Amino acid sequence: xxxxxxxxAAACVLAAGSAAAVNPVPGTAASQPLLLKNxxxxxxxxxxxxQDVLIQDxxxxxxxxxxxxxxxxxxxxxxxxxxxxxxxALINQLGLIEVEAVRATRDDRExxxxxxxxxxxVAFNADSAVIPTIRSNGFSHSLIYPSGAxxxxxxxxxxxxxxxxxxxxxxxxxxxxxxxxxxxxxxxWWVRDSVEQQQKRQAEQLAQLQDYFTAAHAYYLAxxxxxxxxxxxxxxxxxSFFEQQLPLFxxxxxxxxxxxxxxxxxxxxxxxxxxxxxxxxxxxxELAANQVAVIYTAPYGLPTRGDEAYDQAFSAPGVLKRAxxxxxxxxxxxxxxxxxxxxxxxxxxxxxxxxxxxxxLTLDAAEIAGVADRLGSIEVGKSAxxxxxxxxxxxxxxxxxxxxxxxGRTVNLDNKHKQLHRRYQQRYQQQGQLSAQx
Numbered sequence: 458x459x460x461x462x463x464x465x466a467a468a469c470v471l472a473a474g475s476a477a478a479v480n481p482v483p484g485t486a487a488s489q490p491l492l493l494k495n496x497x498x499x500x501x502x503x504x505x506x507x508q509d510v511l512i513q514d515x516x517x518x519x520x521x522x523x524x525x526x527x528x529x530x531x532x533x534x535x536x537x538x539x540x541x542x543x544x545x546a547l548i549n550q551l552g553l554i555e556v557e558a559v560r561a562t563r564d565d566r567e568x569x570x571x572x573x574x575x576x577x578x579v580a581f582n583a584d585s586a587v588i589p590t591i592r593s594n595g596f597s598h599s600l601i602y603p604s605g606a607x608x609x610x611x612x613x614x615x616x617x618x619x620x621x622x623x624x625x626x627x628x629x630x631x632x633x634x635x636x637x638x639x640x641x642x643x644x645x646w647w648v649r650d651s652v653e654q655q656q657k658r659q660a661e662q663l664a665q666l667q668d669y670f671t672a673a674h675a676y677y678l679a680x681x682x683x684x685x686x687x688x689x690x691x692x693x694x695x696x697s698f699f700e701q702q703l704p705l706f707x708x709x710x711x712x713x714x715x716x717x718x719x720x721x722x723x724x725x726x727x728x729x730x731x732x733x734x735x736x737x738x739x740x741x742x743e744l745a746a747n748q749v750a751v752i753y754t755a756p757y758g759l760p761t762r763g764d765e766a767y768d769q770a771f772s773a774p775g776v777l778k779r780a781x782x783x784x785x786x787x788x789x790x791x792x793x794x795x796x797x798x799x800x801x802x803x804x805x806x807x808x809x810x811x812x813x814x815x816x817x818l819t820l821d822a823a824e825i826a827g828v829a830d831r832l833g834s835i836e837v838g839k840s841a842x843x844x845x846x847x848x849x850x851x852x853x854x855x856x857x858x859x860x861x862x863x864x865g866r867t868v869n870l871d872n873k874h875k876q877l878h879r880r881y882q883q884r885y886q887q888q889g890q891l892s893a894q895x
Contacts, residue, residue: 481869492526496535500835512841515865543597543842545822548787552581566604574694575610581622589872632706638662640713704728710735738773741780751784756800775808785822802851841865
């Protein structure tokens with residue numbers, strides 16, 4: 458028995474050591490103010506300029522030139538380096554999926570079609586080995602959402618240096634997510650259903666979605682009148698939606714889907730955000746007129762029609778910007794979120810100016826998530842969630858993230874990729890030394 462206990466204890470120690478080797482320990486609150494001097498500050502609200510930034514009690518205490526450091530402050534010179542707000546990655550399932558092919562590591566969806574009471578944050582794995590790889594590219598926050606059939610649940614904004622989901626949670630119930638029924642008809646050789654069958658199924662799904670909202674609204678009216686004799690957790694979770702406190706995030710690409718979603722949002726008087734928006738450029742003026750925001754998830758997309766230009770997906774953000782649509786950029790996934798920063802740089806070559814690209818990953822993203830009063834820009838009073846890059850953070854050649862703070866806490870930017878690189882670099886060096894021996 459003692460031997461078994463010893464083996465189990467050794468296994469626990471090895472497992473703990475392995476976990477610690479993968480994920481750095483979250484940062485601790487700073488014990489003294491920090492003055493960052495002479496950085497090129499990309500505040501988002503004004504043009505980049507060389508300034509100082511004072512961090513105190515987890516917040517930005519001052520921004521300006523030649524700031525005086527408090528008596529007990531730590532001072533760091535960032536001459537020649539770029540200081541950005543921590544980047545915000547909207548719409549992904551970071552921390553909900555670890556390995557796509559292993560079902561036991563996936564907590565991204567429920568099997569039923571209607572789950573408005575589902576909260577994504579409770580399934581968030583703060584120990585995911587994927588998170589540090591995203592963080593290393595400049596992302597301090599992530600908006601995670603549950604996938605599913607129709608009404609999929611509620612998204613949550615998480616900071617990416619937490620011990621657990623409670624520690625990482627920044628904002629719960631950011632939006633109610635709906636997968637809008639498909640409107641297009643598939644005609645490829647692989648499609649088994651006829652056109653009529655597809656149209657019938659689409660009509661049934663749309664009617665089902667409308668019935669869900671009708672039933673939920675009836676529950677809301679009965680609740681207000683004190684007539685409910687029981688609690689339906691699904692419809693009770695939608696009370697805040699009908700009170701116009703919970704935005705509607707509709708996953709849609711087709712203009713017909715987006716127009717139908719706008720009608721639903723107008724019916725209940727709620728804020729609408731389109732997620733995906735592959736064809737949002739086609740109705741950009743309508744979206745702007747209805748004050749509909751877009752989380753555009755196809756910055757690396759290919760043309761979807763034979764008559765579209767090769768760069769149509771790349772130029773769509775510029776079209777949205779010129780039409781006056783508030784938008785953010787996203788790559789809807791989890792591990793590939795780290796490439797979002799380069800996607801933002803990519804679209805600046807196709808009609809979107811760099812300042813707008815930065816806003817799409819910072820202040821505009823924060824506004825869509827409802828946290829612009831706390832995040833998204835370098836301004837006094839906001840969270841000291843900042844990132845330092847030795848070059849242009851959007852340029853894959855010059856991008857070099859060196860430091861990060863989340864709420865003023867220093868973040869360890871090590872990750873599994875870097876660990877593997879160091880490991881096999883040592884192996885390569887050892888092999889070189891052996892081959893050099895006589």
